[in-house]
Amino acid sequence: MTPKEKAQELVDKFRTEILSFLGDRIKDENAKRCALVAVDELIKIHYLLTTTHDTSPSIIYWKEVKKELENL
Numbered sequence: 001m002t003p004k005e006k007a008q009e010l011v012d013k014f015r016t017e018i019l020s021f022l023g024d025r026i027k028d029e030n031a032k033r034c035a036l037v038a039v040d041e042l043i044k045i046h047y048l049l050t051t052t053h054d055t056s057p058s059i060i061y062w063k064e065v066k067k068e069l070e071n072l
Contacts (some may be wrong), residue, residue, distance in 0.1 A: 003064035010035035010065070011072060032072055039066045 001009070015031035039062055046059050053059065 003061060004068045006061075006065045007035065007072060009070035010038060011069070014038075032069060036066065036069050039069060 004055065011028070011031045014034040015027055016028050018030050018034070020027040024054065040061050043066070046056070046062065047053060050056060050059075
């Protein structure tokens with residue numbers, strides 16, 4: 001799955017969990033913020049558990065997912 005596809009998948013998953021009476025736009029923004037928090041946590045955990053830091057394929061992938069989320 002590409003980073004862009006993963007970013008959209010995360011937003012879609014969070015979107016279904018968010019109840020908003022202010023409309024879809026607010027719901028989408030909240031879902032995006034939740035997905036960014038989740039990705040930030042994955043990146044932080046990666047740094048705590050490995051010594052490869054910025055060179056491992058997994059950290060590169062999650063950083064790309066974060067960029068795609070920011071672009072949504």
